[in-house]
Structure formats: C-alpha cells, structure tokens
Amino acid sequence: MRKILAILFVSALAALLIYTVALLPPMGDSDNPTNQHIAPRYLERGPEEAGTGNIVAGVLLNYRGYDTMAEVAVLSAALAGVFAVLGRGKKRIGTTFIDGSGVEFSVVSRIAVILLVSFIMLLSIQVILQGTNMPGGGFQGGAAIGAGVMISTLALGFGRTQHRVPYSLRAILESTGILAFFVVGTIGVVSGANFLTYTLPGVSAQAQAIVRAAMLIIVEIGIGVMVGAVATSVFFALLRDKEADDVERAA
C-alpha cells in the first residue's frame, strides 16, 4: 500500500515537473526574457561599467557584489558547521597517511606529485590574479590552492604538510575574503562613495580605472586565499584521527 502511494506521489510530481519544463521558453531562443533585457546590457556595457574584461567576474564582483559577499559569509558558516561536527584538530597524533597506514609512497610518485603541485599552485596564482580579465577568479583559484595542498597531503602524508599550513595561520586566512570585501567597501564609504562600488571620489577618470582594478584584485585575492584555507581546514579536520580526539579529551 505504502509503495503504491509512493509511486503515485512520485509520478504526480514527475508529471508536474515535466509540465512546468514544457512551459519554459525554448533554450537559447533570442526572444527569451533573459536574452532581452539584462544579458545584452551586461555584454555591451559590462567591461566599461564593471571594469572587467571577463563579464562573469564583472557580474560576480560588481553588479552582484553583495551576493558574492554573502556567499563568502556562507562559506564561513559551512566551515563552522564542519568544525562543530568534526573538531578543529589543533594537533595530529597517530598515523600519517590517508588510508591510516604508515607506509610511504614510492620516491617516483612523490617527486611526480611535488612537480605537479608546483604547477597547480602556479596555475592557481595566475587564475586568481587574471580573474578579472580571463576565465577564473577567486573561487576557482582558491579551490586550486586547496586542491594542491590536498594532493600533496595525499602523496606525502599528513606529517610533512601540516606544519607548512599550521592552525594559527589558517585561522587568520579563513576570514580574508569577508575582510577584503569589507575593507574595499568601507574605503569607498569613508571617502564619500557608496559601499562596494569600487570607486573613490575626487580622482581623475584615468586614476579611477587604476583604483577600480586594484580594488577588484584585492577582493579576488581575498576570496582566493579564503577558499584555499577553508578547503584545507575542512580536509585536515576530516583527516583527524580518533586517537587524537581521545588524547585531546583526556588532556
């Protein structure tokens, strides 16, 4: 009986969803409302209004700047949730590899991973700094930083990587995204402009472009560092041993 009810419910839901999808305007049609008003404006005047060659970055940081700022705050909330469940893990005691064993990788794979990670880090810096003019930006570059730390931890073991990004450093870096947004926003407010408009009043038009580029880069770097630190912290919290918990609780 219950199964029949479930099947009926799911079929009704599916029919409703398919009906709704059928009512949507055809994909990619140039007459769609989304292609009529806002997209042409972004495409035509985005580079000039937002100051970014990459229109996606312009929408993220400038047109929808508040949205991105709140998104960064949500990232902090997610990290707080992870720490509430898993514990922050100031110290690491016990096994050093992800599978719980103490057996090291071979020299060949370790050297290969070190080479690979150095290029990943280089790529992430490039993605963050070029994010306003090329595909990429703070989120992708920061995730690449986190990915580099994770890959090296997988191959080299926890003991070799953890002291490079210690707890005290990560605790500061985890808030740089919001800090960068507030610093850039507040500079604007203090000097008489609006919050997060990336402008300073009383500056010539040529200097204004430089000011805007500098502010955008500051925000990108802040987001990138923060995303990298958050990803690393979540990973290290996941790697924490049960033994380490017990030792900490006893102490």
Next chain:
Amino acid sequence: MLQPLNIVLLILLFVTALTACFHRNLLVAVIMLSAFSLVMGAMWVMLRAPDLALAEVVAVGVITTTFFIASVFRTQRREE
C-alpha cells in the same frame, strides 16, 4: 548541436555517472565521480563556459573527491 565529440562525451558522462552510483567498491565509485567531473568540465568548455569548467574540475574533480576518499578510509571500503 550533436557533433561526434558531443555524443562521445555524453556517453562517457552516462557511463561514469552510472558506475559512480552502482559500483560496490566505494573507492572505484569515488574515482568515477572524479572522471565524471572531468568529462563535465570538457562539456562546459564546449558550451563556452570556461569559468564553470574550471570550478567543476577543481572543486568536484579534486576537492570533493579527496573528501570522499578520506571518508571512505574512515568508514568502510565496500557497500553492503
């Protein structure tokens, strides 16, 4: 719309997604999820969304996969 490369990528997406869902060995499933995100990244590039492609490959392909690997080793390797 349906170029040969597109069809190959779609088939690969289908296969990797199904394997990730139904394989009994959880480590294989996680690696298949990573492969899925790589193929998906190629799809995003073909759809002219390189920002999304970067995010997909880095966030899903590496970070989520590593989280899942850590979780698999903390719990058990096989599905019951």
